[in-house]
Amino acid sequence: MRFTIDEAARATGGSFSIDPVSDQTEITSLTWDSRSVEPGALYVALPGERVDGHAFAASAVAAGAACVLAQHELDQASADQIAAAGAAVIQVPDTQAAITALARAWRDRLEGRVIGITGSTGKTTTKNLVRDVLAAAGSVCATKGNQNNELGVPNTVLTAQADTRNVIVEMGMRGLHQLEELCGFVRPQWGLVTNVGESHIELLGSRENIARAKAELLEALPTGGMAFVNAANDMTPKLLEFADLDSRGVTCVLYDGTAQAAERRAALSAADAARPAVWSEDVRLDAAGCPRFALCACGFDGMPEPVRVECALELRGMHNVSNACSAAAVGFAAGMEAAEVAAALSGAKPEAGRQEVIEAPGGFTVINDAYNANPDSMRASLSTFAALDVAGARIAVLGDMGELGSFAPQLHEEVGAFAAECGLDRLVCVGQLAQGIAAGAQKAGMPADRIAMVADGAAALADVREHVASGSAVLVKASHFMALEKVVEGLVE
Structure with missing residues (x-):
């Protein structure tokens, strides 16, 4: 500014x-x-x-x-x-309020494109991928870390230069009308929703209400704007119903980063099949859990024929194929070539605290995913962990997930049941709510002697140290307030 x-x-x-x-x-x-x-x-x-x-x-x-x-x-x-x-x-x-007022005034001077990103999971990773893709085609300013709240959003706008080509603003929300308020001064021309999941269900009460709140970003887009939505998410029809894009002259772009994307595309209506789209084919994980896939696209301006290009990510986990496809969709919409987009995605690095792989001095591997957690991201992290090529024991340290309200007991149990299917040798559950993870895992058939329930990170660290050995892998994940990064620090010191 x-x-x-x-x-x-x-x-x-x-x-x-x-x-x-x-x-x-x-x-x-x-x-x-x-x-x-x-x-x-x-x-x-x-x-x-x-x-x-x-x-x-x-x-x-x-x-x-x-x-x-x-x-x-x-x-x-x-x-x-x-x-x-x-x-x-x-x-x-x-x-x-004065910071917001300054951002509103500075937004009037921005000459480039402003892109808003929201979603229940994957916001920060997707924002980073969009940043890395668009940086290959011009100047970019993007939200730092996950500063996506009432202070971080205006600060992102103020950080941009007047002539920055693309300004990428990550937007969080905890209730209805919050995104509406943020969009009032951000005024995004393009908007991307990663998914509608269960985070913040404590305050919103249902996934439909979460979709209602997320749709506020799409509702704020102007005529001639572009909305990027996840065709694989079951709540996307609700998003589109709330946003009413077509009648307002907003282009809807579909992306689908699942292994079933091609089948899903074949089942689309003629109207949806005619929309610009990005999807994945031949999705697989390498021994390190990093995706390899064919990135496919069609329907964008300057793209008379469908394109297909091989893409390899350094980010771990099948869920990151969806994040990559959404970022690719933004790149194609900005006029980038397929090879250019794939190269940018392949060069993207994971952010600290998000599926960060650290080799510990004891000869074992620590996967630091302790930055935040909700049921969807827990399952995604466990799936990635299960796909890793591990010579020794797999140990998962899972802590409480916040902002789930009365749904917390059920959702923690469901995560535990999922964990039981992931080939873990030991499950360490940290915190009061995480006792539900332990209960769910045991109900799903995981032996009780492979499950530990502990009160805090110090006790979790002691348990892992007792069971870890050379060749083992340790996953650490919980909501940020659990401070399980201290477990990571203790294991790698």
């Missing part, structure tokens, strides 16, 4: 409590972390339950911030230091 201090004040509706030396001083970045201030930054003082960002305003200015955005008066010592440094303070009623 590039705003003068005066423009920032006008965009946020704020007033100067400390005047700038020059209201034409330019601010070129934004942060609410005083430790990551760059020269010329706008430091946003966010209040918090434990830490109030206003307390760090002076240190942010000392580090080079040109301006502070505050929602209450600073203490006199901080105000004196800021004034002496020649920085300004803009006071607003709500600093978080």
Whole structure:
């Protein structure tokens, strides 16, 4: 972003409590972390339950911030230091809302295409793949990590340069109207939904309601926009019903990354078969669990005949074929050639904490998938783990999954039943809810002496250390609040 201090004040509706030396001083970045201030930054003082960002305003200015955005008066010592440094303070009623206001103003200046991505699972991986594909054809700005909330989304918009060719915004949601609110200032021209699963079912109550909430991204697309939807997901018809794309002049692109994609395409109606589409054929996993498949496409502008190209991923798991097909669909829609798209997908690397394979000093392998979890991603991770070529024992450390509400006992048991079918030699269940995983596995026939129930990561680490040996493989997965990355750290130290 590039705003003068005066423009920032006008965009946020704020007033100067400390005047700038020059209201034409330019601010070129934004942060609410005083430790990551760059020269010329706008430091946003966010209040918090434990830490109030206003307390760090002076240190942010000392580090080079040109301006502070505050929602209450600073203490006199901080105000004196800021004034002496020649920085300004803009006071607003709500600093978080002011970030959104800045993003709304900056969005007006973006010249490139804005692409929104949401879904129950695979959002961050898909966002990374779309980023890597489109980076082969021009400048790209994409959400960092999984910063897809009310702060991360506007920050992504503000991170883009005015002439960035493609701005890729990952959008999370926990209830109805949240995506609608985010889209109000992001204003995506293209939208991609990875799937509709069971995450956030605690708040939304049913998968149909989750589809209703996810459809808000597609409903926000303008005439002439493009929607990318997963033909293999059973809730996609609901998404399309809610979004009503055809009547609004939004192109619907179907993608299907399953082994049954060709059969599913053969069964499409004539109208759906005429849509632009990407699908996979001849899908298989190599010994490391990485997919190899034929990437197929048809119906895109500049594609008079169907195309087919071999594709090999460094990401593990059959589920990543779907993520790759969705990213390929975006690439084809942007006018890229099949070979160019396949090369970009083949070069994509997994993000830390997501199916990250680490060779431990003890001669065994750790699969770090501890960043987050829901029932769908648990099953996908276990399927990948079962497909790996492992010389020794397979040990899965599975922890609680959050935000499932009253559905939690049943969904944890279902994951346990699935785990019992995955050829595990040991299952370590961490946390109160994960006792349901243990119960489900035992009901499905896994011997009780191969199942451990422990309270926390420390106990899980102790159990794994007792059973792991050279040649073994250990999968670690749970919702982020379980902090099972400490198990990974303990195993690889």
